[in-house]
Amino acid sequence: MYSKPVTTIAQQIRQLKERGLLISDDEAAAHYLSNISYYRRVGYWWPMQADKITHIFKPNSKFDDVIALYNFDRELRILLFDVIERIEISLRTKMSYHLSHEHGFWWFQKTELFLDTRQLIVTLASLEEELQRSKDIFIKDHKKKHSDDLRFPPSIKTLEIATFGNLSRMYGNLKPGVAAKDAIASELKTVNHTYLHSWLQSIAQIRNTCAHHSRLWNKSLAIKPSLLPKPPAPWIENVPPANEHNKLYIHVCCMKYLLDAVSPGHHLKEKLAALFEKYPSVDLAALGFDQKWRQEPLWT
Structure with missing residues (x-):
């Protein structure tokens, strides 16, 4: 007791x-x-x-070191949340574009396109809740103009209010034969849908951690990304052993890889380096970073 x-x-x-x-x-x-x-x-x-x-x-x-670590972690979450926002917006845009062209605006309500109908029903129920809560003008306007249409708003509107988790689940639940699934993965340079879905799940858990202001430093991440054997874009040469893939480093590498595809010219490396320099007492090994991370092809 x-x-x-x-x-x-x-x-x-x-x-x-x-x-x-x-x-x-x-x-x-x-x-x-x-x-x-x-x-x-x-x-x-x-x-x-x-x-x-x-x-x-x-x-x-020292108590001062505890506070420095707390502030470092807070700033790290803010930095990564910005990265995830860019990836999320790109994913939302690509899913709506490719899938709508292939299967129409209401592709997300077509059970024949999905592997698990039960999971789809749960996802649609979550989307319905988001629609009911939404204060966005384009959603309110759609409901007003099309009150006789009992379907969800078309994907170009509905996906705008979908959470990253719901986007990831919908993408992963699509059948492999849906051409748009691999088209999206190809544009994000992850070759095929298997790897992209794994990365999205990894990023979704980090997004949830950031959104709930939880600790990222020294955190053991439950979902580990499946790594591409031969990435078509620059990647890391010194891949950490599998037992270290629960640390943040490999996940941040995946995020940087996707960011290179969706937002060329970003400054993630410089911002990370500046954050690490601002808090020299922070043990970067707890995040999985080594002293030569900036020399990796992905980060140069």
Whole structure:
């Protein structure tokens, strides 16, 4: 049975000091502790603890380093969320364009195009909820002008309110024989739909982490991308072993690869490098990055 008592900010600071965390400014610490919840911070100081049972910190563990790590992670999420936005908009556009030309505006309601009808029904139910909540003028205007049409708005409108997760699920659920599925993958230089769907699933989990302001640093990512054996565009030569594909690095490489296709001239490398330089105390190995990541063909 859970028996821990409620503690004040002052008690939290005293407890952290007793456990060996160096706090140089109690007033500043109190400010952070009153604005960043306890269990949001735990993930950042957990690696600093020598004993996970008694929560005793390793020698020279500093509260300032915890806050720096928290701020680094926040800025990293903002940076990657911007990358994911560009990939998401491109995917949405390509799905609507190619599939509408091949199967009409209401392709997403044609069960014969999909592998799993149950999954499609769940996805359509989620889309319906998004449509009901939508405040977008083009959705409201469509409903007003076409109130007698009980179908979803055409894909050029419906997909605009679809979440990245729903886009990924719809794409993955399309039958392999749907030509547009491989056409989209080809334009994104992932050769075929098998690899692209894997990458989209990987990116969707990162997007959800960013959207919910959760920790990315030192996070073990459950969904790992399937890697292309011979990518047609520049890739990395020193691919991490499979047991490290749960770290962020390989996922960011996939995102950068897609970004090169959808947004040439971006500055992801420079922005990442600047972020790493801004926070030199952050252990990049926890993200899977090594010291030579910038020399890889993908990043040059």
